[in-house]
Amino acid sequence: MSRFLKSPAVRSVARVVLATAAALLLGFIITWFVSDDPVGAYKALLLGPVSRLNRFGDWIEESITLTFLGLAVALVFKAEQFSLGQEGQMVLGALVSGAIALFVPLPAYLRIPLALLGAMVVGFLWGLIPGYLKAYLDANEIVSTLMLNVLAVKFYEYMLTYYIKPPNAGYTASDRFPVEGTLPTFFPPIPGLENLRQTFINQTNISIAIYLLVLAAIVVYYLMYRTPFGYELRMVGANIKFARYGGINTKRVIMLSMAISGILAGLAGAHLSMGIHRKLILNIQYGLGFEGIVVAILARNNPLMIPFSGLAYGYLRAGADVMERSSDVSREMVLVIQGIIILLVTAERILPMVQQRVRAHRGEGNGDEEAVQADASLEAGKGED
Amino acid sequence: MTNIVEMRNIVKVYPNGVVANDGVNFSVKRGEIHALVGENGAGKSTLMKILYGLERPTSGEILINGQPMQFKSPLDAIAAGIGMVHQNFMLVPSFTVAENIVLGMEPTRRGLIDKAEATRITEELSQRYGLYVQADAVVDSINVGMRQRVEILKVLYRGAEILILDEPTAVLTPQETQDLFRSVRTLVEQGKTVIFITHKLREVKEISDRVTVMRRGKVVGTVLTSEATREGLANMMVGREVLLSMDKPPQNRGDAVLKVRDLTYVSETGQAVLKDVMFNVHAGEILGVAGVEGNGQTELVEVLTGLRPATAGTATIDGYDILTGSPRNVREAGVAHIPEDRLTNGLALQATIDENLIVDRYYVPPFRKGLFIDQQVVVEQGERLIKEFDIRTPSGQVPVSSLSGGNMQKVIVAREFSAEPKLLIASQPTRGIDVGATEFVRQRLVQKRTEGTAVLLVTADLAEVMSLSDRIIVMYEGEITGVFPDAASVTEEELGLYMLGIKRKTLEEMEADL
Numbered sequence: 001m002s003r004f005l006k007s008p009a010v011r012s013v014a015r016v017v018l019a020t021a022a023a024l025l026l027g028f029i030i031t032w033f034v035s036d037d038p039v040g041a042y043k044a045l046l047l048g049p050v051s052r053l054n055r056f057g058d059w060i061e062e063s064i065t066l067t068f069l070g071l072a073v074a075l076v077f078k079a080e081q082f083s084l085g086q087e088g089q090m091v092l093g094a095l096v097s098g099a100i101a102l103f104v105p106l107p108a109y110l111r112i113p114l115a116l117l118g119a120m121v122v123g124f125l126w127g128l129i130p131g132y133l134k135a136y137l138d139a140n141e142i143v144s145t146l147m148l149n150v151l152a153v154k155f156y157e158y159m160l161t162y163y164i165k166p167p168n169a170g171y172t173a174s175d176r177f178p179v180e181g182t183l184p185t186f187f188p189p190i191p192g193l194e195n196l197r198q199t200f201i202n203q204t205n206i207s208i209a210i211y212l213l214v215l216a217a218i219v220v221y222y223l224m225y226r227t228p229f230g231y232e233l234r235m236v237g238a239n240i241k242f243a244r245y246g247g248i249n250t251k252r253v254i255m256l257s258m259a260i261s262g263i264l265a266g267l268a269g270a271h272l273s274m275g276i277h278r279k280l281i282l283n284i285q286y287g288l289g290f291e292g293i294v295v296a297i298l299a300r301n302n303p304l305m306i307p308f309s310g311l312a313y314g315y316l317r318a319g320a321d322v323m324e325r326s327s328d329v330s331r332e333m334v335l336v337i338q339g340i341i342i343l344l345v346t347a348e349r350i351l352p353m354v355q356q357r358v359r360a361h362r363g364e365g366n367g368d369e370e371a372v373q374a375d376a377s378l379e380a381g382k383g384e385d
Numbered sequence: 386m387t388n389i390v391e392m393r394n395i396v397k398v399y400p401n402g403v404v405a406n407d408g409v410n411f412s413v414k415r416g417e418i419h420a421l422v423g424e425n426g427a428g429k430s431t432l433m434k435i436l437y438g439l440e441r442p443t444s445g446e447i448l449i450n451g452q453p454m455q456f457k458s459p460l461d462a463i464a465a466g467i468g469m470v471h472q473n474f475m476l477v478p479s480f481t482v483a484e485n486i487v488l489g490m491e492p493t494r495r496g497l498i499d500k501a502e503a504t505r506i507t508e509e510l511s512q513r514y515g516l517y518v519q520a521d522a523v524v525d526s527i528n529v530g531m532r533q534r535v536e537i538l539k540v541l542y543r544g545a546e547i548l549i550l551d552e553p554t555a556v557l558t559p560q561e562t563q564d565l566f567r568s569v570r571t572l573v574e575q576g577k578t579v580i581f582i583t584h585k586l587r588e589v590k591e592i593s594d595r596v597t598v599m600r601r602g603k604v605v606g607t608v609l610t611s612e613a614t615r616e617g618l619a620n621m622m623v624g625r626e627v628l629l630s631m632d633k634p635p636q637n638r639g640d641a642v643l644k645v646r647d648l649t650y651v652s653e654t655g656q657a658v659l660k661d662v663m664f665n666v667h668a669g670e671i672l673g674v675a676g677v678e679g680n681g682q683t684e685l686v687e688v689l690t691g692l693r694p695a696t697a698g699t700a701t702i703d704g705y706d707i708l709t710g711s712p713r714n715v716r717e718a719g720v721a722h723i724p725e726d727r728l729t730n731g732l733a734l735q736a737t738i739d740e741n742l743i744v745d746r747y748y749v750p751p752f753r754k755g756l757f758i759d760q761q762v763v764v765e766q767g768e769r770l771i772k773e774f775d776i777r778t779p780s781g782q783v784p785v786s787s788l789s790g791g792n793m794q795k796v797i798v799a800r801e802f803s804a805e806p807k808l809l810i811a812s813q814p815t816r817g818i819d820v821g822a823t824e825f826v827r828q829r830l831v832q833k834r835t836e837g838t839a840v841l842l843v844t845a846d847l848a849e850v851m852s853l854s855d856r857i858i859v860m861y862e863g864e865i866t867g868v869f870p871d872a873a874s875v876t877e878e879e880l881g882l883y884m885l886g887i888k889r890k891t892l893e894e895m896e897a898d899l
Binding site: 222226227228231234235238239241242243244245246247248249 | 690692711712713715716717722724729730731732733734735736740743744745747748753756757758760
């Protein structure tokens with residue numbers, strides 16, 4: 001039993017469950033203070049996303065974007081490159097896919113793949129730039145990607161305002177995409193279920209992006225764990241000096257990790273434009289810029305876990321929307337609750353810390369963290385004491 | 386004499402179930418030099434961490450001067466008069482010697498640090514204990530031996546009566562080691578007690594009064610040094626017969642594999658670290674590079690393996706200049722490299738053993754199959770090498786960080802040896818690993834050489850360079866200042882004189898032997 005409880009997988013799940021429970025409890029206490037109907041408000045947060053089909057749709061659509069972004073971040077973080085450029089790559093992905101969806105007169109079966117490809121290519125290129133700057137000119141990727149984000153967003157706004165927006169439109173947005181440029185519904189035309197399919201089409205925008213997503217998660221997993229490039233990526237992330245010593249071209253890996261990450265962020269943009277909004281609007285990236293980081297960290301950069309952490313985080317965000325709309329709790333409070341959950345779940349050391357305190361209290365020694373690493377700890381630790 | 390330290394029935398079980406100390410009884414008499422020896426993982430570091438308050442025992446008693454003690458942190462241990470000098474120095478490089486010594490307990494005047502007083506304290510301590518230091522020198526600019534004396538003075542300033550020295554000679558030259566031993570004897574004459582942790586049995590014989598041997602968390606025995614032999618101690622440590630001297634089969638020297646000519650390296654800060662270095666390494670020979678650390682050996686190895694760009698010169702293997710290539714080109718030209726710092730360069734600690742074993746070959750068949758890495762081949766190679774190189778691990782799928790130092794080194798040795806190189810560059814191959822693993826690595830090195838591989842051995846361990854090498858060159862300040870074509874006929878003192886730059890040969894004198 002104690003062996004079971006000590007296994008790392010069980011521990012990490014237990015940690016997440018405990019942290020979530022603690023956060024939800026804290027969240028409820030906060031809600032209690034700020035709401036006249038705390039139970040109702042909290043119910044909206046917890047059950048909102050599954051209370052109606054359209055809300056369910058919002059949840060899934062949001063989760064798809066988050067998962068693409070999470071995959072993008074996981075890939076680049078696995079190489080220990082802290083690229084924050086997903087926002088820019090996503091916006092340009094939306095722009096390019098949107099432009100193709102709007103203006104390239106091809107049938108749907110060519111136009112949609114071309115638009116997706118365009119989004120991937122522009123994401124790749126927009127990731128290649130900071131990758132090159134880091135690898136060959138030693139430019140800090142955090143700074144360069146943040147700068148490139150601003151550039152991309154402003155370029156998007158410029159193109160939208162001056163070239164894509166119809167001249168007579170009253171607000172800054174493109175025309176609605178034609179059917180040939182919209183991602184079709186995820187619901188296959190199964191005989192007998194036409195009504196259900198139509199209901200989904202009417203009330204949600206869940207598109208085939210969800211299949212692309214599953215595919216992407218699997219591809220990223222195989223890329224990371226089964227290919228030579230993935231091996232290089234992980235070794236660069238684990239110890240870049242070791243990678244170089246072993247003969248890996250670390251500069252190339254750094255550059256490509258950022259560029260390939262951009263492909264996924266570009267796809268997130270295509271999903272935004274061709275899946276959710278079905279037109280190009282201002283601030284299409286609103287509130288999404290860095291959310292991929294949260295998703296990736298929740299899943300500990302494991303590509304196969306990212307769809308789940310994307311769904312979980314998407315649920316929280318969708319629930320927050322419902323809570324905001326249907327109760328007297330302000331969006332700000334909702335964000336506080338969200339923040340607490342993320343903080344508790346990502347603070348990986350919290351549980352070990354509590355355990356250590358408890359053990360110290362009982363006088364069983366100080367529960368040295370490194371002791372977990374088997375006998376290496378016997379001789380290790382000279383460096384940090 | 387009374388026991389100043391008495392540790393009774395110390396048990397330390399880590400939360401993961403590893404028993405590091407299993408009922409250890411350890412006592413030290415006032416005013417003695419007590420050596421504590423054992424292989425990596427024998428539990429001696431844990432025992433000393435418990436004594437210094439860094440770890441708390443699961444059960445057992447500690448008595449200092451007959452008084453039971455409960456150490457919650459090193460602060461308690463320091464208050465009880467225990468001081469520890471760590472293997473890796475914990476000094477602030479940009480501070481002066483005096484500032485480092487008083488750091489944390491600074492003498493103050495009107496709320497400001499009294500530097501004059503700090504200097505006075507330092508000089509007084511230095512004189513009293515015969516530990517020579519320059520109080521006003523910046524630590525960055527002083528040599529390793531003096532840094533160590535600063536560490537010892539720091540501990541003495543805090544009122545230590547019992548000094549724990551953790552492998553103090555690992556970084557010292559023979560001459561510096563002699564200085565240290567003199568200081569240790571002075572300390573004991575002044576009434577201090579010294580616990581001396583070491584791997585080197587020769588030093589145990591030379592400096593200690595008594596010696597305690599640990600193996601697998603238990604004390605094997607405590608003996609009077611005068612009654613012990615090196616072989617006897619080694620057998621106690623390992624639990625079986627150990628070969629301390631290497632029996633080398635006769636040499637079968639082939640053609641020159643590596644030819645280094647006029648190799649120069651100027652660092653980013655503009656210092657000439659390597660100056661016109663020239664030598665050959667032949668097939669079937671071990672060429673030892675002796676020298677005090679920091680005289681260009683590290684840079685020499687890094688330049689030869691493609692990790693640093695050379696400034697001028699050539700180094701050819703079968704006509705191919707490896708100085709022009711990337712680390713991968715160098716490896717593909719037939720060079721394998723056991724790096725000096727295994728944790729920094731040689732391994733990715735979070736990665737598994739299997740993953741660490743393929744870093745130089747994952748991209749070629751059979752490891753690469755089409756677009757993918759063939760996991761089965763990787764695992765099979767892991768199993769084979771773990772067996773062949775006696776890596777103690779439950780499987781190849783555990784992270785390298787879970788291995789002991791000696792087994793980590795075996796992972797590197799397994800990878801580099803199995804690459805079947807023409808030239809093997811081994812840099813400090815046995816540093817910090819236990820007697821058993823050291824013996825293993827040395828035997829394998831000699832075996833490779835006898836099989837016809839060219840071996841370039843860089844080591845700060847004089848005994849190692851002398852017992853393994855066929856030929857020795859000495860590096861001093863980035864130049865080769867001595868060459869000994871027959872390593873067997875060199876004395877330690879002679880080598881030491883060259884290493885310290887007191888004697889040197891000219892290029893003309895050496896040319897025929899390089």
